[in-house]
Amino acid sequence: MWRRLVEPMGLLFGQMAQEAIRQGVALPLQNSTAAFTTVLLIEGNTATGPMSVAAVPHGWLPVLQRLVSPVPDAGLPAGPLVMGILNTTPDSFSCAGQHYNAGHAIQAAEQMAHDGAGVLDIGGESTRPGAAVVSPQQEWERVGPVLEGLRQSLPGVPLSVDTRNSLVMERALAAGAGVINDVSALGHDPAALPLLAGQSCGVVLMHMRGTPQTMEAHTQYADVACDVVRELGLRVEAAVAAGIARERLMVDPGFGFAKTQEQNVILLRRVLLLANLGCRVVFALSRKRMIGALTGVADPAGRDSGTVAASLMALPFGNPVLRVHNVASMVQGVRVWQGALGE
Structure with a gap:
């Protein structure tokens, strides 16, 4: 069903x-107050247009x-939502070890909530390129105390x-989490799909090819924007077929995962193609290498201004989730x- 895509253009606000x-020359874009006046019709590798929305063929x-x-809001508050990143790893690309201690992580999370997360x-x-693999038990030992502390x-x-x-x-989920955010779009662990089918939580499906260790060898696309949407669409359908209600799903295009710098920029430019999936969109651009490449800022911690500028590209969706390190600036x-x- 994902062979045909419509790309919205000509935005008004x-x-x-x-x-x-009201005049019939534009259509509303999902949950937002934005509207689009023209579209590109994409079938396979062939694009037709741009054409006015009134000229779109009946089919x-x-x-x-x-x-x-x-x-749907996927169980989270409506409207643009800022998601604060809390990495409890010693090797995060941006804030390595800063929140490795559970007490420090909880304090940082409380500040994020105060700032509006x-x-x-x-x-x-860590899922940065080439990151070391940790066991699920090690992962839980890092996450569990922070999650349980924050629930209190x-x-x-x-x-x-x-x-x-x-x-x-x-x-x-047993400890009170309301969302599962999976960089593999539930493709890594065969037990994930049936497990989440029996839950009611929100689920984020992120686009990635390969693994964090191999993804940089999987950057061949015919059209990166269309291919990402179509591949994410297949993961949406797999989740729904497994019993996860579509209303619970969110999608993340996976900036920086199995994509070159040039492909990341193209994907950002054409990100409204994600509207074809009918799911809430998660934007996770914070401090990434593409921001550094565009701004010339080498230190990830200095890329917050660029992060804000890039993340605002998601606002036309109306209810995006903006995943960032610096909550206050976003x-x-x-x-x-x-x-x-x-608004």
Whole structure:
């Protein structure tokens, strides 16, 4: 079903978008106050257009409907949501060891919540290129104390656990996690799909080819933006077929995972193609190498301004989840966007 994709273009915002919709020259984009006036129709490797939304052939209307229909919130608060990153690993690319101690991690999480994080994402395995493999038990020993501590100190903040291992997933859900964020899109551990089918949590499916150790050898794409959407679509269908309700699913295009710097930029430029999947979108660009390449900033900790600028590309979706290290700066960026557009 993913052979046909529609790429929205010609965005309008705020009052102008609403007037264009009323006049029949634009369509609303999912959950947002944005609208699109033109589209590119993509079938296989052939693109037709751009053309006005009024000129779309009748046979393409079911595909077009995916871009218009509001998407579920997947169990998280509605609207643009900032997700604070809490890496409890000694070898994170950005903040190696900073939150390795459970007490320090909990303090950092409490500050993120104070700064406006709507959800916190706790990870115990580094997935940077070439990262060392840890056992699920080691991963849980890093994540478990932080998760359990946060359930006590921040009972009102949803917690996500970044893991590809079913043992960690099961224990995290039992300890109060509300979201499972899997960089392998539930493809790494065969037990993950049936486990999550019996739960009610939100699930993030991220695009990646290979593993963190091998992904840099899997960067051959015919069209990186279309291929990522289609491959993610297959993982969405696999999750639904296994019994995970589509309403629980979120999708992450996986910036930096099995993609070159040039491919990351193309994917960012054409990210609205993800609307074809009908799922809430997670944007995880924080401090990544592509930000460094675009800004010339070598130190990952100095890339927060670039992170905000790139992450705002997701705001037209209306309810994106923006996964970042610096929550305060991202919250400011979202508020400026909303204020400028009168949202």
